[in-house]
Amino acid sequence: MKIVKFVIALALLIGLSFIGKTVIENVKQTENQSLYTEVFKQDNGYGYQILTNNKILIKQNFIPAIQGEHPFKSKEEAVLVAELVKKQLLENKSPIVSTDDLSNLKIDTTKY
Structure with missing residues (x-):
């Protein structure tokens, strides 16, 4: 009888942990879907x-972390930074982009 109770308790524990994990994953998916990025074309x-x-x-017309108002030169550069900022927000971090971040993303800021 003790073995049957143990097996039932173990099955319930495994079932509840599976349900909890599923709920957490669904919440994360919902959060990811409600936060999204868009890249837009400007004059230059x-x-x-x-x-x-x-x-x-957040609306970012210019490359963050560098002096002056310089738009991204390519759509790809804007996407990289937008995705970094989105990731920071999803991780509950401050959406600050540094010159080191730009360098790590291979965005050339030496021309500014």
């Missing part, structure tokens, strides 16, 4: 915005 380059539920959370 690109910018990006981070949106949540169709509302602009």
Whole structure:
């Protein structure tokens, strides 16, 4: 009888942990879907915005962390930085982009 109770308790524990993991994964997927990036074309380059539920959370017309107002030269550069900022937000970190971040993303800032 003790073995049967143990097996039932173990099965319940495994079932509850599986359900808990599934719920957490679903919440994370919902968060990821409600926070998204868009890149937009400007007169002489690109910018990006981070949106949540169709509302602009961050709009970045220029490359952050460098002096002056310089748009991204390519769509790809804007996407890289936008995705970095989105990742920081999802990790509950401050969405600050440094010159080191730009360098790690291979974005050339020496021309500014």
